Every structure is written in C-alpha cells, then in structure tokens.
Amino acid sequence: MTLALTPAVRDALDRWGAHLTAIEGASAHTLRAYRADVTAWAAFLTGHLGGAPTPEALIATTGTPDMRAFMAAERARGLGARSLARRLSSVRTFVRWLTDHAEGSADATAVLAARGPRYRRTLPRPVSPEAAKDVIAEVAARPVPRAGDDWTAIRDAAVVTLLYGCGLRISEALGLTGAALPMPEVIRILGKGSKERLVPVIAPARAAVAAYVRACPFPLAEERQSPLFRGARGGPLNPRLIAAAMERARTALGLPATATPHALRHSFATHLLAAGGDLRTIQELLGHASLSTTQAYTAVDATRLMESYRSAHPRA
Numbered sequence: 001m002t003l004a005l006t007p008a009v010r011d012a013l014d015r016w017g018a019h020l021t022a023i024e025g026a027s028a029h030t031l032r033a034y035r036a037d038v039t040a041w042a043a044f045l046t047g048h049l050g051g052a053p054t055p056e057a058l059i060a061t062t063g064t065p066d067m068r069a070f071m072a073a074e075r076a077r078g079l080g081a082r083s084l085a086r087r088l089s090s091v092r093t094f095v096r097w098l099t100d101h102a103e104g105s106a107d108a109t110a111v112l113a114a115r116g117p118r119y120r121r122t123l124p125r126p127v128s129p130e131a132a133k134d135v136i137a138e139v140a141a142r143p144v145p146r147a148g149d150d151w152t153a154i155r156d157a158a159v160v161t162l163l164y165g166c167g168l169r170i171s172e173a174l175g176l177t178g179a180a181l182p183m184p185e186v187i188r189i190l191g192k193g194s195k196e197r198l199v200p201v202i203a204p205a206r207a208a209v210a211a212y213v214r215a216c217p218f219p220l221a222e223e224r225q226s227p228l229f230r231g232a233r234g235g236p237l238n239p240r241l242i243a244a245a246m247e248r249a250r251t252a253l254g255l256p257a258t259a260t261p262h263a264l265r266h267s268f269a270t271h272l273l274a275a276g277g278d279l280r281t282i283q284e285l286l287g288h289a290s291l292s293t294t295q296a297y298t299a300v301d302a303t304r305l306m307e308s309y310r311s312a313h314p315r316a
Contacts, residue, residue, distance in 0.1 A: 009042050012055040016097055025194030037090035044070050055098055060106040067114040075117075085116035124296055125258040126267035132164050135259065136208075138249040151215035152232065156245040158205075158212040159229060159237070163261055165205035167268035167286050170239050170261045176228040181221045183209045191287035199285060269297045 005013075013035055020026035020034065045052070045062055048069060052058035074084050095111045127135065140157035144150055162173045172189050180187055183206045189199050209228075213220055218234050220226075229237040242261050250259040269282050283294040 005039065005042055005046065006051070006053060008054045009046070009052075009058065012098060013038060013042075013094075015101075016094055019097060027192065030192075033086075034090045034093070037087040038094045040074070040087065041070060041091045044073060056106040059095060059098065059108050059111060062110055064110045064113070067110055071114070071116065081117040088114055088116045124266035124270065125256075125263055126270040127255060127259050127263055129267075129271055131253065131255055131259070132264060132267050132271075134253050135246065135249045135255070135264070136160050136164065138252055139245050142245065142248060149232065151212070151217065154208075154215045155212045155229060155237070156242060158208040159242050160246065160261065160264060161205045161208040162201075163264040164268055165202045166199050167265050167272075168199070169265060170242060174227065174229055174237055174239055174242075177224060178220045178222070178226055178228055179224040180228055181209075181213060189287065193289070195287060195289070197284060197287045266297075269294070273297050 017031050095108045099108050142153050218230050227236040231237050246261050288294045
C-alpha cells in the first residue's frame with residue numbers, strides 16, 4: 001500500500017507540471033501520465049525510506065538498492081517491462097528538472113543511473129494499401145441507424161482518409177477547425193508538444209473533406225474556431241466513434257484487431273517508405289521528434305521483404 005505524498009513533494013509536482021505546460025507545451029494526457037509515474041515512485045520511496053520532508057531529501061536518501069526495490073515492487077504489481085521503462089524515464093525527467101531548480105545540491109546519481117528492464121520494442125502494424133482503401137470504402141458505406149444521419153458515415157470516411165492520406169494522429173485530425181476550410185493542398189498541423197509541421201493533403205483527402213462539409217448539417221466554414229468534425233449534436237467528434245467505425249470495418253473485411261485508426265498512420269509511413277520515400281522526409285511528415293522513432297518503419301519494410309522472399313523463392 002503506497003503512502004500519501006508529503007505537501008512538499010506534491011508542490012514540486014505541481015510546479016513541474018506548470019513548467020512542462022508553459023515551456024515544453026506538454027498535453028494534458030502527457031501531464032497525467034508523467035504525474036502518475038512520478039507519484040508512484042515518490043509514494044513508494046516515502047514509505048520505503050521512512051518518509052522524506054522534501055523532494056530534495058527524497059532524492060538525497062535514495063540509493064541504487066532503493067531504486068531496485070522500487071522496480072521490483074512495480075514488477076510484482078504486474079507492471080510490464082515497457083511500462084516500467086517509461087515510468088523510470090518520467091522519474092528521471094522530474095529529477096533532472098528538480099536538481100536544476102532546487103536550492104540544495106542533492107546527489108541524484110542513483111536515480112538518474114537507474115535503468116529499467118530490457119524489452120522488445122514492438123513494430124508498427126500497418127495494413128496493406130489495398131486494405132487501407134477497403135477500410136475507407138467500408139466506413140463510407142456503413143448503414144446508419146436513423147434517416148438523416150447519412151452525413152455521419154461521410155464524416156467518418158473523411159477522418160480515416162485524413163489518417164491514411166496525411167499520416168495524422170487521430171487527435172490531430174479531430175483538432176482541425178473550420179479555419180482549415182476550404183482544405184488546402186498543405187495544412188499546418190499542431191502536433192505533440194505543440195510542435196507545428198506542414199503536411200501535404202492529397203486530392204482524395206481534400207475531396208473526402210469537401211464531401212463531408214457539403215453533407216454536414218452544421219455551418220462549418222462560418223465557425224472558424226469551432227471543430228471541423230462534429231458529433232451528431234454539433235459538439236466535437238468523440239474519437240471513440242472513429243475507433244468504433246474502424247472496428248466495424250475491420251470485422252466486415254476480416255482484418256486483424258491491430259487495424260485501428262492509428263494503424264492507418266503506420267500504413268501511411270510504411271507505404272511511403274516502400275515507395276522510395278526517405279526517412280528524414282517521413283520523419284517531418286509524421287512529426288517525430290527523433291529519427292530513431294521513424295526508423296522503426298525500416299524494420300517493418302525489411303520484415304515484409306523477407307516474407308515475400310520466403311514465399312516466392314524456390315529455395316528459401
């Protein structure tokens with residue numbers, strides 16, 4: 001059972017969160033994840049070490065055996081290797097910030113040197129180009145429960161077309177506003193960490209959005225600051241509705257459960273790479289901060305190449 005954090009530790013977490021929001025542009029989702037990770041660490045060590053009045057004292061009294069005890073406790077609770085590695089990364093980020101802003105000079109070596117368990121990084125699971133087209137067609141053709149709701153299927157098709165045609169995250173697609181109309185050939189996307197990037201919009205994606213705008217019963221173009229994609233009552237579209245549309249489509253087409261809205265973004269990158277796109281360009285289009293993230297798609301491409309080789313070569 002974890003103990004409650006001391007007021008000083010809670011205050012440090014609040015100040016760190018404010019820093020992440022103001023300086024690094026962290027999203028609310030990122031802040032919740034970071035805070036949950038650091039809270040688990042601080043609460044465990046507060047009890048494990050017998051309490052610490054300040055976060056600086058918490059760091060100063062933490063040694064390598066204490067960090068190992070924390071990791072062992074998290075694994076015993078059922079936390080996976082990948083999740084534990086992410087948790088330690090959050091802790092190190094917090095401790096680095098704290099040592100830069102603390103009045104004292106607590107030795108954070110044990111915390112910063114802690115390394116999580118090795119884990120096998122899972123590869124993106126794209127769908128084939130043919131399957132991506134079939135998904136879009138299936139989403140557009142789905143029956144609607146009530147007369148007059150036909151526009152919602154057109155809306156869902158426009159969203160999934162943007163995901164595959166532009167490589168957008170679902171949050172980025174649903175973050176578009178009426179100011180994006182009429183949809184230009186290049187749009188400015190505000191991605192993770194409030195990082196902006198320019199993304200080309202292919203003709204089929206522009207046509208899908210235009211069809212949705214014509215069918216939508218709400219005045220989209222006139223409301224420049226309001227969400228482009230609307231729910232049935234005119235509010236912002238819930239991403240769960242797009243996930244549900246994808247689930248229906250993949251069930252109808254016999255696709256695996258990995259055929260999710262985010263898989264269309266993976267498909268965008270994989271198909272670009274297979275067609276000769278270079279990694280740096282794909283990195284820019286996806287909005288990845290690190291090229292190493294984009295390099296995962298080279299492994300996907302190599303895996304498919306070997307599958308084709310083994311199935312086609314007579315001596316493979």
